[in-house]
Amino acid sequence: MTVLLAPRMSLRAPDTGSEQVMTRRAWWLVGVGFLLPGSAQVLAGNRRLGRVGIVATFVLLALLVVAGILWLAARSVLLTVVANAVGLLVLEVLAVAYAVLWVVLGLDTLRLARVAKAAPRLRAVVAGVALVATIVPAALAGYSATLIDAGRGLVSNVFDFAGPPVDAIDGQYTFMLLGGDAGADRVGLRPDSITVVSVNAETGAATMIGVPRNLANVPFPADSPMAAEWPDGFDCGTSDCLINAAYTYGDNNPDLYPDAEAAGSSPGIEATRDAVEGATGIPIQFFVIIDMQGFDDLIDALGGITIDIPADVPIAIEGGPVEEWIRAGDDVTLDGYHALWYARSRAGSNDYERMERQRVVQEAVISQFTPQVLLTQYASLSAAGQDLVQTDIPQAMIGSLADLAERTRSLPITNLELVPPVVNTGAPDFAQVHGLVAEAIATADTVDDPAPSP
Numbered sequence: 313m314t315v316l317l318a319p320r321m322s323l324r325a326p327d328t329g330s331e332q333v334m335t336r337r338a339w340w341l342v343g344v345g346f347l348l349p350g351s352a353q354v355l356a357g358n359r360r361l362g363r364v365g366i367v368a369t370f371v372l373l374a375l376l377v378v379a380g381i382l383w384l385a386a387r388s389v390l391l392t393v394v395a396n397a398v399g400l401l402v403l404e405v406l407a408v409a410y411a412v413l414w415v416v417l418g419l420d421t422l423r424l425a426r427v428a429k430a431a432p433r434l435r436a437v438v439a440g441v442a443l444v445a446t447i448v449p450a451a452l453a454g455y456s457a458t459l460i461d462a463g464r465g466l467v468s469n470v471f472d473f474a475g476p477p478v479d480a481i482d483g484q485y486t487f488m489l490l491g492g493d494a495g496a497d498r499v500g501l502r503p504d505s506i507t508v509v510s511v512n513a514e515t516g517a518a519t520m521i522g523v524p525r526n527l528a529n530v531p532f533p534a535d536s537p538m539a540a541e542w543p544d545g546f547d548c549g550t551s552d553c554l555i556n557a558a559y560t561y562g563d564n565n566p567d568l569y570p571d572a573e574a575a576g577s578s579p580g581i582e583a584t585r586d587a588v589e590g591a592t593g594i595p596i597q598f599f600v601i602i603d604m605q606g607f608d609d610l611i612d613a614l615g616g617i618t619i620d621i622p623a624d625v626p627i628a629i630e631g632g633p634v635e636e637w638i639r640a641g642d643d644v645t646l647d648g649y650h651a652l653w654y655a656r657s658r659a660g661s662n663d664y665e666r667m668e669r670q671r672v673v674q675e676a677v678i679s680q681f682t683p684q685v686l687l688t689q690y691a692s693l694s695a696a697g698q699d700l701v702q703t704d705i706p707q708a709m710i711g712s713l714a715d716l717a718e719r720t721r722s723l724p725i726t727n728l729e730l731v732p733p734v735v736n737t738g739a740p741d742f743a744q745v746h747g748l749v750a751e752a753i754a755t756a757d758t759v760d761d762p763a764p765s766p
Contacts, residue, residue: 323356334429338438345421346445349414352421365417372410387718391711400464404457411453418446462694467707469698473576475706480513481595484753485713487511488588488599490559490581491607491670503556503584504604504656505670508592510753516719519756520674521749522667522729524737525556527591531742536586537568546587558587576704591730593746594753598705604656606700608648610677613692617676618645621654625669628659651676664731671727678721726756 323340327333337356345352350365382390393399422442427435491505506523529547532539538546538558546553552560562569562583569579577585577599585596611617620642627636627650638646638654646654655673658666705713730745731737 328426328429331429331431334426335431335434335438338425338427338430341421341425342438342442342445345417345442349417352424353417357420357424361417361420365413368410368413388712388715391714392708393711395463395467395710395714396707397464397468400460400467404460404464407453407457407460411450411457414450414453415446418442418450422446459690462691466694466697467710470701470703471705471707471710473704473706475576475704475708477706477708477712478597481597483513483757484594485511485513485716486594486597488585488596489674490584490599490601491604492601503559503601505667506556506584506588507671507674508588508594508596508749510594510756511716511720512757513716515723515757516716516721517723517726517756518720519726519728519753520671521592521752522671522727522731523555523588523591524663524667524729524731524735525554526551526663527555527730527737527740528553529740530555530558530587531590532586533589536590538562538583538586541565541568555584555587555591558583591740591742591745592749593742594749599703600705601702603700604652606696607655608652609696610693610700611646611648611651613689613696614677614680615689616645616647617651617673617680618643619654619672619676620644625654625657625661626659627653627657630658632659634659664729667729667731671729675725678725681721726752728752 326337341352349369350362353362427439487509489507490503508521510519529545531545559580563580566579569582572579572582621640621644625638626634628634655670
């Protein structure tokens with residue numbers, strides 16, 4: 313009846329001459345060690361090490377329970393805590409420490425099990441189960457540390473502005489998205505695309521406003537330094553004063569915005585922000601610059617995008633030979649290279665048609681950011697994002713805005729293109745433009761259809 317002895321006596325001082333006892337003891341230690349790391353050490357080995365493992369396990373379980381409650385009841389609070397460089401560093405250290413601790417406890421459990429004393433036919437099975445029970449959880453913890461490290465790199469490099477959170481204005485958060493033609497050192501020479509995104513701070517309903525880069529005679533807000541330079545609007549009779557040239561003008565006159573860099577911006581960005589505010593009639597709280605040359609890496613990291621293509625689009629420089637055609641069709645899947653050409657090709661089309669294609673690609677990218685994609689492609693997405701995006705969104709707002717973005721994804725996006733024939737880009741009526749923008753935002757705020765946009 314040796315196997316019915318008290319666990320402490322049979323596990324710590326077993327009958328080593330009985331293969332049956334030693335086999336059951338090995339299974340028992342492996343099982344309890346897996347279910348509650350550290351318990352095998354408390355029962356049959358180093359009790360101090362065992363207590364460390366048990367305490368660490370209960371701390372982990374407690375953190376997961378708290379995280380689950382916050383995810384259900386106060387998601388923005390949870391995201392604010394963990395979606396910053398400091399919070400992510402703490403999580404990374406904890407994940408690495410837990411992976412190391414699990415390996416130590418697992419290997420020590422295998423030693424304590426004394427598999428060589430078990431029944432010969434079961435020795436390999438017990439050892440194999442013990443190794444799997446050790447390696448799999450440790451590997452998961454190590455992989456989690458890798459993902460957290462990638463996220464920390466993304467947050468540190470992209471969201472490097474440490475300003476305080478900003479309140480919504482009139483119930484809306486507003487973002488200016490600039491697409492640049494070159495790498496990070498040249499992204500601001502002249503924005504290739506300008507989009508304003510206005511998001512309802514409560515519902516997440518979003519309006520995307522396409523601002524054509526050739527919009528002329530743009531007015532500036534009265535308190536803008538550009539208004540003193542151009543009191544009658546940004547108009548010098550050439551393309552040097554179209555709206556996308558405001559970036560160049562600001563960069564060439566940095567004294568107009570002496571505090572821009574301290575605020576995580578630049579004179580060119582601030583001049584463009586003021587121009588876009590004047591054009592749309594709404595305040596712009598944040599900017600996001602996207603390096604279009606890196607946009608294809610992001611789409612590849614997402615696994616491509618699927619869109620409807622109404623007409624063939626050539627892959628060609630304007631006026632040059634066609635290298636390839638992006639063929640029309642429904643539910644066409646494009647990789648990063650072809651998606652970027654679809655969004656930017658000017659051959660055989662005009663800027664306004666290209667703007668419409670860009671908006672289709674932008675919406676497709678937004679819809680691709682599902683939890684499943686983030687879980688499986690997070691490291692590559694983070695790497696692509698670090699080289700792709702520059703923004704002045706404070707780290708302190710990542711959590712609340714991420715929660716808001718999840719609501720935005722579940723709603724249709726209202727699109728407004730400020731292009732002919734609705735808007736005469738060469739001689740715009742900005743009172744009319746402001747009215748169109750206000751109407752589009754008001755329309756978006758009434759949307760309650762939970763189905764995603766086509």
